[in-house]
Structure formats: structure tokens, C-alpha cells
Amino acid sequence: LSKQEKRLSMSFMYVTFISLFIGGLMGLLQTLVRSGTFSLPWGIGYYQILTVHGVILGLVLTTYFIIGFQYTLMNKTVGMSHKQRQTAWLGFWVMIVGTIMASITILLGKASVLYTFYAPLKAHPAFYIGLALVIIGSWIACFVNFRQLQVWKKQHKGEKSPLLAFMVVINMLLWFIATLGVAAAVLVQFIPWSLGYAETINILVSRTLFWYFGHPLVYFWLLPAYMAWYAIIPKIIGGKIFSDSLARLSFVLFLMFSIPVGFHHQLTEPGIDPVWKFVQVTLTFMVIVPSLMTAFSMFATFETTGRKKGFGGLFGWFKHLPWKDVRFLAPMIGMLAFIPGGTGGIINASNQLNQVVHNTIWVTGHFHLTVATTVILTFFGLSYWLIPALTGRKLTSKINKLGIIQTIIWTVGMTIMSGSMHIAGLLGAPRRSSYSTYGGTEQASDWIGYQIAQAVGGTILFVGILLMVYIFIQLVFFAPKGEEEFPIAEEEPDAEPTPRFLENWKLWIGLTIGLILIAYAIPFMDIIQNSPPGSPPFDWPIGNS
Numbered sequence: 001l002s003k004q005e006k007r008l009s010m011s012f013m014y015v016t017f018i019s020l021f022i023g024g025l026m027g028l029l030q031t032l033v034r035s036g037t038f039s040l041p042w043g044i045g046y047y048q049i050l051t052v053h054g055v056i057l058g059l060v061l062t063t064y065f066i067i068g069f070q071y072t073l074m075n076k077t078v079g080m081s082h083k084q085r086q087t088a089w090l091g092f093w094v095m096i097v098g099t100i101m102a103s104i105t106i107l108l109g110k111a112s113v114l115y116t117f118y119a120p121l122k123a124h125p126a127f128y129i130g131l132a133l134v135i136i137g138s139w140i141a142c143f144v145n146f147r148q149l150q151v152w153k154k155q156h157k158g159e160k161s162p163l164l165a166f167m168v169v170i171n172m173l174l175w176f177i178a179t180l181g182v183a184a185a186v187l188v189q190f191i192p193w194s195l196g197y198a199e200t201i202n203i204l205v206s207r208t209l210f211w212y213f214g215h216p217l218v219y220f221w222l223l224p225a226y227m228a229w230y231a232i233i234p235k236i237i238g239g240k241i242f243s244d245s246l247a248r249l250s251f252v253l254f255l256m257f258s259i260p261v262g263f264h265h266q267l268t269e270p271g272i273d274p275v276w277k278f279v280q281v282t283l284t285f286m287v288i289v290p291s292l293m294t295a296f297s298m299f300a301t302f303e304t305t306g307r308k309k310g311f312g313g314l315f316g317w318f319k320h321l322p323w324k325d326v327r328f329l330a331p332m333i334g335m336l337a338f339i340p341g342g343t344g345g346i347i348n349a350s351n352q353l354n355q356v357v358h359n360t361i362w363v364t365g366h367f368h369l370t371v372a373t374t375v376i377l378t379f380f381g382l383s384y385w386l387i388p389a390l391t392g393r394k395l396t397s398k399i400n401k402l403g404i405i406q407t408i409i410w411t412v413g414m415t416i417m418s419g420s421m422h423i424a425g426l427l428g429a430p431r432r433s434s435y436s437t438y439g440g441t442e443q444a445s446d447w448i449g450y451q452i453a454q455a456v457g458g459t460i461l462f463v464g465i466l467l468m469v470y471i472f473i474q475l476v477f478f479a480p481k482g483e484e485e486f487p488i489a490e491e492e493p494d495a496e497p498t499p500r501f502l503e504n505w506k507l508w509i510g511l512t513i514g515l516i517l518i519a520y521a522i523p524f525m526d527i528i529q530n531s532p533p534g535s536p537p538f539d540w541p542i543g544n545s
């Protein structure tokens with residue numbers, strides 16, 4: 001990687017770790033408020049900090065880390081031209097302007113609309129314009145990545161694209177197609193409404209467009225973790241990629257099935273025909289398949305590597321795993337967390353069970369296991385070698401030890417916090433509520449113990465965040481200079497050749513669009529036709545209604 005390429009990726013990393021600190025602090029404050037023992041000072045609102053927490057960690061940290069990491073992968077595998085780098089910088093600055101605009105409105109209390117920001121909650125127009133800029137900036141990153149692979153393909157006619165480049169392009173395609181929905185809501189509904197050009201807004205349309213984006217968003221977070229599991233972890237444990245074809249197929253399945261499933265977030269929502277909810281739940285169960293393929297593949301990688309190293313017996317291979325290497329341990333705990341995290345997802349997606357858990361703090365527990373453990377621990381695991389590789393330093397054994405302590409703190413804190421969220425949710429405790437005792441009602445007294453446990457877990461997690469930020473500073477400024485290994489695994493030498501159709505982009509994009517039309521076209525038209533008078537979908541300018 002050239003110096004300029006390293007600087008580009010690092011800029012994204014700085015935003016990531018600043019976000020981690022700010023967002024984490026807000027999380028700590030929330031758990032303290034919910035414990036019933038703490039009130040926010042200086043008139044700061046609960047929903048204000050909840051919005052900062054969700055937007056900064058769920059949207060800003062993730063997007064910046066992912067784009068920065070993916071640039072590194074693309075530059076390493078297929079290269080980046082001068083012009084592409086300049087365009088990438090343009091995307092970065094557009095995203096920064098948008099992020100600053102949206103952050104200021106939230107901090108001033110003018111956009112306490114939560115990270116899902118759909119109507120009827122309304123924010124200052126600068127919040128939506130900021131969001132639109134972040135989306136546009138990220139699209140620039142998409143097109144830079146697409147172009148990088150296209151140029152490489154032209155120069156390597158007939159060759160199979162490098163696995164990691166293929167995966168990045170899938171993730172960016174998924175992001176691009178998904179963000180079209182939220183961009184439409186922001187541009188056509190929210191900006192005119194918040195500026196006062198429209199008097200009303202169609203809430204169901206705004207929520208449907210949000211969830212069209214909101215579910216693939218979670219796979220946009222997950223896929224970079226899967227890139228690491230498929231193609232980086234095998235190298236760290238001294239093995240090879242189990243199957244290039246299986247890895248590509250699972251990514252293709254994510255592209256096709258992660259988008260037409262948004263209704264599983266709207267199962268309790270009136271105004272959507274149950275038949276279409278059923279269709280989308282069926283598709284949700286399809287998107288579980290590539291995760292099961294990934295689980296299979298990971299076990300296969302661990303076992304084959306162990307057996308090659310001579311570890312026999314049913315579980316002998318387990319011993320060879322480098323448990324003391326934080327580059328392995330952190331993502332591995334992430335994988336383990338995905339077993340209950342994914343199971344929780346399957347529970348959420350099942351209609352009857354969703355009636356029990358929807359809008360309870362169980363859902364918050366679910367996404368703290370998935371995004372805030374599986375994904376984030378994998379991102380931390382990547383950072384231990386990625387940051388020094390970008391800053392020209394070395395991961396020392398002392399930092400490695402600190403990393404292991406960080407991983408343990410995170411695991412303990414999250415087990416306590418997310419575990420009590422799951423239990424309190426089953427007892428009926430609502431999510432997104434600033435109340436803790438509900439005026440002393442009997443039912444709330446069942447929850448309060450778990451809410452205190454959440455605060456204990458949240459405090460432990462905040463210590464973990466402080467330690468991670470300290471590690472980041474060490475890796476950027478103080479670790480000894482040197483060359484850190486960039487671990488990309490190779491395929492097994494005797495692997496079957498990857499079938500060519502897996503790179504048939506027209507086929508996969510065509511099928512994706514087809515599935516989206518099947519899942520959304522008719523119900524979306526129904527929603528618009530059945531909207532009550534006075535709530536047209538796009539009431540703009542005033543008077544059209």
C-alpha cells in the first residue's frame with residue numbers, strides 16, 4: 001500500500017474511533033438513566049442522547065470503518081489509481097460535511113428522532129440534508145470500488161477476481177440498492193416536510209422505505225466481518241480458505257435475500273396485507289441460509305487446519321487455535337456471540353414470537369449481540385493488525401495482552417447487559433423508554449433489577465471502550481515502527497476451480513431486482529392506494545393534498 005492509500009484509509013479510522021468514544025459515553029448515560037438512579041443534568045433529554053448513541057455508533061462508526069477497511073482491501077488486492085483516490089477523498093469530505101451537519105442538529109436537541117428517524121418524529125432540515133450528504137458520499141465510495149474491480153478485470157481478462165475484492169463489490173452493491181429507499185424517503189418526504197413545503201407526511205410510506213433500507217443495513221455491517229472470517233482468520237490460524245466458491249455463493253445469497261425482507265420489522269404494523277408479510281418472512285428465512293453456510297465453513301476451516309497440524313480426536317483440532325492471539329480471539333468471541341444472536345433473530349422473524357418481543361428491550365438485547373458484539377469485536381480484531389499496518393508500526397505483545405483484556409471486558413459487560421435486556425424484554429419491559437419505575441407500578445418492579453444489571457454491564461462496556469481507544473492511540477502514535485503483516489489467506493492448493501457463473505453480475509443484480517419487485521411492488525402500491533385522505537405519499541408542495 002502506498003503512503004497516500006494508507007492516509008485515505010486512516011482518515012476513516014480516526015472518525016471511527018472518535019465515534020466509539022462519544023457514542024459509548026452516551027450508551028453509559030442511557031443505562032444509568034434506566035437504572036432509576038441517575039437523572040441527566042442541564043436539561044439534556046433522554047431521547048437526545050439515545051439518538052446520538054444510535055446514530056454515532058450504528059450509522060457513523062460502522063459506515064466509516066467499513067468504507068475505510070474496504071478501501072484497504074481493494075487497494076491491496078486490485079489497486080487504486082490516482083484519479084480513483086481523488087474521487088475517494090471527495091466522497092470522504094462529502095460524508096464528513098454531512099456527518100457534522102447531522103451531529104450538530106442532534107447535539108442541539110433539534111433532531112431527537114432516534115437512529116431509525118422515520119415519521120412522525122420530525123427533525124431540523126439540516127439533519128436530513130446532512131444524512132443525504134452522508135449517503136451521497138458513500139455512493140461515491142461505491143462507484144470507486146466498482147471502478148477499481150472493473151479496471152482490474154480489463155487488465156486480467158478471463159481471470160477470477162480476488163475473493164476480497166469480489167466481496168467488497170457485493171457489499172457495496174447491497175448498500176447502493178438499499179440506500180435508494182432511504183434516499184427517496186429523505187429527499188421526497190423528509191426534506192420538503194421539515195422545510196415546511198409539505199404539511200403532512202405519509203408515515204407508513206416513510207417506515208416502509210426506511211425498513212427497505214434498515215434490514216440490508218445490518219448485513220452491510222455483517223459482511224465485512226464475514227470477509228474477515230472467510231479470508232483473513234484462516235491465515236491468522238495458519239490455514240487456508242476452506243472454499244472460495246462457498247464464500248462467494250454466500251455473499252451472492254446475501255445480495256439477493258437481504259433486501260426484500262424489511263416487513264419483518266413491521267409485522268405488528270397495520271396497513272400492510274398479511275400475505276406480503278408472510279412472503280417477506282419466508283424470504284427472511286432464506287437470508288439465514290448464507291449465515292448457516294458461513295458457520296459450516298468456519299468449523300470446517302478450524303477442523304481441517306487443526307487436523308493438518310496433527311491434532312486428532314473429535315475435538316483435538318480445537319486446541320490448536322491461537323487463543324492468545326487477539327487478532328483471532330476477538331473475532332472468535334464475535335462468532336460465538338452470533339450463535340445466540342442469530343437464534344434471537346430467527347425468534348424475532350417468527351410472526352407469533354414477534355408479537356411477544358416486538359418493541360421490548362429484548363430487541364435491543366438482540367442487536368447488542370449481533371452488531372455490538374459479533375460485528376464490533378470482529379472490527380476490533382481487525383484493528384489490531386490493520387491500524388499498525390496503516391501507520392507503519394508493530395502490534396507488540398504488550399498491546400496484544402491489553403487487547404485480550406479488552407476482549408474479556410467486552411464479553412463480560414455484554415453478557416451481563418445483553419442477557420438482562422433479553423430477560424427483561426420477555427417480562428415485557430419496553431425499549432426506547434426513559435422511564436425506569438413507571439411511577440411505581442407493580443409490573444415495572446419486575447424489571448428494575450434487570451435494568452440495574454444493564455447499567456452494571458454498560459459501565460463495564462464503557463471501561464472496554466476507554467481501553468480500546470487507548471489501544472488505538474498506542475497503535476497510531478506510540479507502538480514501535482515496523483512492518484505489520486497483512487494477513488490474507490490463500491485457497492487450498494487442491495481446491496476445485498470456482499464456477500464462472502458466480503461472477504455473472506448481470507444475473508445476480510437482475511435476480512435481486514426481481515426479488516425486490518416481487519416482495520415490494522404490490523404491497524407498496526396497496527399502501528399508497530389505501531392511504532387515508534390527507535396523507536398522500538408525497539405531499540409536496542403544500543396544496544397538493
Ligand code: HAS
Nearest residue numbers: 218264291295298335338342345346348349358367370371
Ligand atoms: Fe436482526 C431487529 C431478524 C441478524 C441487527 N436486528 C434488529 C435490529 C437490529 C438488528 C439493529 O425478524 C433492531 C432494529 C430496530 O431498531 O428496530 N436479525 C434477524 C434475523 C437475522 C438477524 C432473522 N440482526 C441480524 C444481524 C444484525 C442485526 C446480523 C446486525 C449486524 N432482527 C430480526 C427481526 C428484527 C430484528 C425480525 C425485528 C424485531 C422487531 O420486532 O422489532 C439472521 O440474519 C440471523 C442468522 C444468523 C445465524 C447464526 C449463524 C452463526 C454463525 C456463527 C458460527 C460460530 C462459529 C464459532 C463458527 C443463523 C455464523 C464456533 C467456534 C467454536 C469454538 C465453537
